[in-house]
Amino acid sequence: MAAAMMQIRRIGLPRLFVHVSVLVIVLLWLFPTLGIFVSALRDKDQLAVSGWWTAFSTSKRTEVARLADATAQKQEGTLYVISGNVWEGATPRTIESFGTRIQEPAAYKAGDTADLGEGEQLQVNADGSYRYTKAAAFDGARGKRIYLTVSTPPEFTTDNYNTVLNSEGIGRSFINSLTVAIPATIIPILIAAFAAYALSWMHFPGRNFMIAMVVGLIVVPLQMSLIPLLRMYNEIGTIFGVPSKTYAGIWLAHTAFGMPLAIYLLRNYMVGLPREIIESARVDGASDFEIFVKIILPLSFPALASFAIFQFLWVWNDLLVAMVFLGTAKEQLVLTGHLNALLGSRGGNWEILTASAFITIIVPLIVFFALQRYLVRGLLAGSVKGG
C-alpha cells in the first residue's frame, strides 16, 4: 500500500489518471471481442447457462438424478438399503450438495446424512456414491428423484469449430471468401496502378477531368449502382446463356467499386516520385510501359501495400455486394453472408455463432496486426473515402 502510494506520488496524479482512463477505454473496446473468442472455445452447455466471463472459474449447476429402483434393495439387519452411484453411465463430477425437493435442491451438504422422515435416510457423497436406507422395504417401480448441485470445472473444447467448419458449411464459405477476395484485391491494384501512372506522368486530353471524376466517384454510394448493375448482369446472363452470378462478375464489381480510391491513393503517391528518374529513363529510350514496370511499380510498393490491405479488408468484410452479385445460395455464400444467414437460422445457438464469427474475423485480424503500418499510412493518404 505504502509502496503503491509512493509510486502514485512519483508518477503524479494526472499521469495516473491518464493511464487509468486509457486502460478503461482499451478494456471497454476489447471486451466485446474477447467474449466471442472465449465463448467459441467453451462447452456449449456451459455457454448457454453462464456468462463467458465466468468461463475460467468453476461453475455450479443443479442437476436431476434418479436413484436405483426398489429391485436393487438389499436387507442389512433391520434396514433396507439401496446403494450405488448417481453417475452410473455418466461422467462423474463433484457434488457439492443435494436435496430431495425442487424447492430446496441444495438442502444437504455432500457427505451428510439427510433424515427424510418415516425412517428414511439418504447419504450422497461428493463422488456420487449414495446410500439410501429405510426401516421398511422399498416399493414403487421407479427410483427416487434427487437434485444435485454439481460443480463443473471450466471446460474448453474445439468441438464448436468442428461443428461449424464441417456440418454448418463455414469451411466452404471460407474458401468462397478467399476466392472472391484474392483476385478482387490483385486485379484492381494492377488496373489502378496503370491508370494512376497515366494520370500522373503521361499527357493526354481529358486528364484533369478524369482526375476530378475519380475524386467525385470516391463518395458515390454503392446503392446508386446496384439496381442498374443487377439488371445488366441479368440481361447479359440471358443473352449469352451464362449464369448471372459468377466469381468473374463479383471480381469486376469489387474492382470497379474500389477503383476510385485506388487511383486516388496511387496517383497521389506516384505524383510525388522524383521527376528526374522518369525523365532520365525516357531519355535512355525506355517506353512508358518499361518505366512503369521496372521503376514505378517497385518504388510504389508502400502505396500498393496500403491499398491492397484496404481492398482486401473491404472485400472480405463486404456483405452487400456479395449478396447482390453472388447470390444467397448455400454453395455460393461468402463468410459474411453465411454468418448473416446463421443469425437468422441459429439465432440462439451461441456456440455456433461465436465460432463462426471467430472464423470470419480471424483473417482480417491477422492481416491487420501484421500490416498495420501500411494500413495507417493508407488511411492518412486517403482519408476522403467513406468505406
Next chain:
Amino acid sequence: MFEQIASAVGVMVAGVLACIAYFWLSNKMLDMAFPVRDGDVMAASQSLRRRAMVRPWLFVGPALFLLVVYLVYPVVATLILSFYDRGGQNYIGLSNYQWALGDRDFRQSIFNNILWLAVVPAACTFFGLIVAVLTDRIWWGNIAKSLVFMPMAISFVGASVIWKFVYDYRAEGETQIGILNAVVQALGGNPQVWIALPFWNNFFLMAILIWIQTGFAMVILSAALRGIPEETIEAAVIDGANGWQIFWKIMVPQIWGTIAVVWTTITILVLKVFDIVLTMTNGQWSTTVLANLMFDWMFRGGGDSGRSAAIAVIIMLAVTPIMVWNIRRANREMGGH
C-alpha cells in the same frame, strides 16, 4: 473439399493472368503497330509520337471502362429509373418521391438516418480525439492505439454478432449470458431486450459503428496532433495556459481541417450504413435506415426498381455536397502543384 480448393485456385489464377495478359499484350501490340526502325528518322519519330498518343489510353482504358460501366452509367440510370414505375417500363414522374414522402417506413428511415448522422460522426471524432491525446502521453500508447483500432478490421456482420452477444437477453431472474444485462441485473435493474426497445435501440446499434470507427478517427487525428508545431504549445505554456486551455485553444484550432475530413468521412459511411441494421434487427422495431429500405424495395414483392431507385437518389443527394467539396479541394491541390 480438395476439389473445391483446386478449382478456386484455378479460377483465381485465370482471372489475374487475364488481367496481366491484357496490359502486356496491348503494349506489345502497340509497339508492333508503330515500329521504330533504325535509319528512317522521320518515320521513327512519327511512330514514337503515335505510340505516345495511344499508350495513355491503353493504361487508363480498363479503369475508365470500369468506372463508366459500374459507377457513372448506374448513377445516371438509377436517376432515370427513379422516375419510372416498379418494372422500369412506364414514366410516372415524381410519383416515387411523392410515395416516399408519405410512407411511414421512409419517414422512419429518414428520422433514424438523421439520428445516426447526429450521433455517430460526433461520437467517433470525440472519442478518437480523446484517445489520440491520451495515448500520446504514455509509454504503452501504441499498444493501446492498436487495440482501439482493431475493430476497424472486423466486418460489420462480425461486429454485429459480437454486439448481439453483448446485448443478449434472458428472462428476468435467469443467469444472463449477455454482459450488458448481467451488469444491469447485478446493479439491481431489470434485464431488457435492448435491440427491441423502440427509439433507444437505435443507439445500441450506433454503438457498434462507433466502436468500429473510433479507431479510424484516432489514427487520423493522432497524426494531425503530432504535426502541430512544438513552438505554438511551448509559447502557450510560457504564457501560463493550463492543459485544458492548450487543448481547446491551441491544439484543436490547428487540426480543424483534419477534424472536418474525419467527420465527413464518417458521415458518408453513416449514410451508407446497411450491414449492421440488417444483421441486428433487419429494420424491425423502428430501426430501419435508408440503405436498408432501399435494399428491401429492391427485392420486396418481386422488387420495385422505381421506389428503390428513388431512395438511392435521396442517399446520393445527401452525399453530393461532400462530393463537391472533395472535388474542389482536389482541384485546388492540383492547381497548387
